[in-house]
Structure formats: C-alpha cells, structure tokens
Amino acid sequence: MQIKDKSGLTIVPVPSLRRLTIYLPYLKELSSGVTEYVSATTIARALGYIPIQVRKDIAYTGITGKPRRGYPISELVNQLEVFLGWKSYKNTFLVGAGNLGRAIMGYPGFKDCGLQIVAAFDADPAKIGTRLFGIEILSMDEFKTLVKRMGVQLGIITAPEQSAQEIADIMVDAGIHGIWNFAPVKLNIPDDVIVQNENLASSLTVLSKKLDQIV
C-alpha cells in the first residue's frame, strides 16, 4: 500500500523513515557478501526489529521483493539510497564553527548521505578565512549572497542558543528552506521552512528516565 499526498509523493511515517536509514548501512555491508537476497526476517533479526515492521517499512518505499526469496540486496540498496535521497547532494551552510560545528563538519557518517557542507560561518573574526576539514569559514555578511550563488537549500545551526534566532532569521531571509537546529531553543520561522531540532539534553533525559525505571 502506498499513501500519497496531493502531489503524488509517497508519505512515509517518520518512524519508518528513521528505521529505513538504519537498514541501509546494514544492507550495504551485506551487499559485499555472497548472498543475493535478504529477507525481512534476516534484517529484523540483525537490527533488533520484527519482520513485519521491516516489510511494512520497505513497502512504503514502493520497493518490492520476491515471495520465498526476499529482497534482491543490491537492488534494495540502490533503490533505498535513491528513496532516502542519499545520492543527491545537499549543498549546506553551517553557522557556528565551535566544538559542535566542527564535530558536524568532520563527521564521517555524512559521506554516505549526500550532505555537502560547502561553507561554514562564524561570528569570531579570528576564525574567518581559516579552514576546518577543508571547509572555509566565512563571515555572516556574505551569507545571503552566497546562498543564492551556490544554490544552498539547507542550513545547520551549531551556534550558541543566544544567537540561534538571529541566525535563523538570516537563513530564512536568504531563502533557505530547511534548518537543522542544534541550539536548544524554539525558532520562530515561517510555515514553509522546515526545522529539524536536535536536542541533546532531551535525549539524555529520556535515557536517564528509562534508567530510573529499571533500577
């Protein structure tokens, strides 16, 4: 079954989407092996899910398998990569070249999913003109012009929370459509801009509450 929105795009529940991003690296590993097909049961067992969930998640993508055999691994890998957009480069600007910004810039896990941080920005004049992991650090003054010139769609905020809203405003004004926000503040943003908040304190709290429950 395929649920589509008005424009014909398949709508995948976010939890399914997240799981699909977890299946993919595992399948890539498998694809270097000898077996040709993989079943939902195998995937589920390897990653700690249940087979029906894996089957349903894959069904959302429109990818089909063969009864009795499972899914052809290399085809599954290719189609999943396309479906998740890991093959299309996402030109991105990062603002805030502190510790967290640097960690994001140097994070090896992004090489496979198409994130291209083409420049970083920082308020500190001492950092401007330097490079981190080959990424040049520029002044915010150039932000808007460069967004247009380089066709940047995504912005990452790894700046202190005090400046996050101001940075978001500049991003929106520059025409950026998606913001990945690591600052623990609610950004005021027009409806047509997508914000993905990454809140580390919140994740930690979930973990520690779960701990309380079992201890």
Next chain:
Amino acid sequence: MQIKDKSGLTIVPVPSLRRLTIYLPYLKELSSGVTEYVSATTIARALGYIPIQVRKDIAYTGITGKPRRGYPISELVNQLEVFLGWKSYKNTFLVGAGNLGRAIMGYPGFKDCGLQIVAAFDADPAKIGTRLFGIEILSMDEFKTLVKRMGVQLGIITAPEQSAQEIADIMVDAGIHGIWNFAPVKLNIPDDVIVQNENLASSLTVLSKKLDQIV
C-alpha cells in the same frame, strides 16, 4: 491521570518527556520575570504547541495547577527539574575523545541537566593523560576499575562505529546500565542495559525528505 508501572513509578510517554524538557528552559527564563503564574496556553503559544498537550504533559508529572490562574512558575520549575532528574548528578564516562566527543564534553547545554562527565577514554596513546574542558583522558585499561570506584552508571560512545560494539561490551562488563550511543550501529546489549541511539544521518534524512515534500 497517572499511569504507573508495577513498582509505582509513573510512566510518561517518550514524546511527552521530550516536550517537558523543552518547556523547562522556557519556564526557567520566565521565572526570572515578574509574573507568578503561567497558563498552559501561554507555554503552548511560546513554544508552538497546543494548550491541551501542555496540560496533559504536565499532568503526567503529577504537578497540579490552579484553575483560572495556571501553574505557579517557580514551583513548576522546581518540580519539573526534580521529575526530569536534572537535579541529580549522573556520573558518566565518555569513550572516544574525537571531534564529537570533544563537542559533547564542551557542550554548555548539559550544565543544567545533571550530566557529569567525570572522565573520558580514548584509544590514542597521545591523548591519554591530557585534558579537555577539565576532563582527563584515560586509557581503556582503567575503565572497569574506575566505573566501580566512581559509581558510574552512564556511558557515552562517541567513538568510530568500528569500535562501538567492543566499547559497549566493556561498558556492560563494567556494570554500566545506560549507554548513549552516537555511533551509527546497532549495539548488541543485554536487555537490562538501556541504549539511547543518536543517529545524525537519520535526522538529516528526515529533514531532507520533508523538504522534498514541500518543494
């Protein structure tokens, strides 16, 4: 309404828990102002939720308000801090003092939620004995002994994915009960150890898929 588990502990849905961690910093800010009470409507409006959701989330914690007025701010802040465990220190070991590890160690947002990274560990001999943000970097050889001695319950894995499982094994063996895992791999862990996975590539994918849907 309060849902409790067998041991009498209140069970809060994870989404509610995450929202509560977002209300709290906002309320802390408010508490330095002049108003004494805050209503669910005010919180909701400020943070982009709906009032009934805020009310329900707060109800889960057992904190009560006053009809017509709302919730007494300072009391709400205090009780939420206790409820979320932000006032109790969580002695934690971090393994993998690379870029991400350093970002976590230096992350200012943790000061309010009780995370105490008491030591870091790394495989690189050159790093051992040095300090980052006042946190000493030690050899893995000392891990187990120190877990016992310092009463450490939480472990953070910010090491490359290749070594994540091995580190997890050591953590489990040392008696750690909760693992915050930043490596994009499924950890094989006994049932009584809680794992919280932080998958950056997955979050990025959710954002970029949402972007595709509106553009």
Next chain:
DNA sequence: TAGATTGTTAATCGATTAACAATC
C-alpha cells in the same frame, strides 16, 4: 457572579502488530 483555566474522561488519529491470501 462570570469566565478562564485546570483535570479527566472520551473520541480520534496514526503507527504497530496480527492475520492471511498470493506467490514462487
């Protein structure tokens, strides 16, 4: 008092899980 807001029970919605026919 009137009315705003809480707290709680009920309704809705969406994701997960189960059941099972279709298929190779």
Next chain:
DNA sequence: TAGATTGTTAATCGATTAACAATC
C-alpha cells in the same frame, strides 16, 4: 509439491486531540 516469504487488509495499541465538568 510444500513451505517460506511477500504484500495487503484488518485489529490493536498508544498518543493526540476534543469535550466538558470542576474550580477558583
């Protein structure tokens, strides 16, 4: 063929939202 596995429809479960009585 028998049996494993997919794909799909239905049932269940849990979170969100609505409705409303209680309260100050």
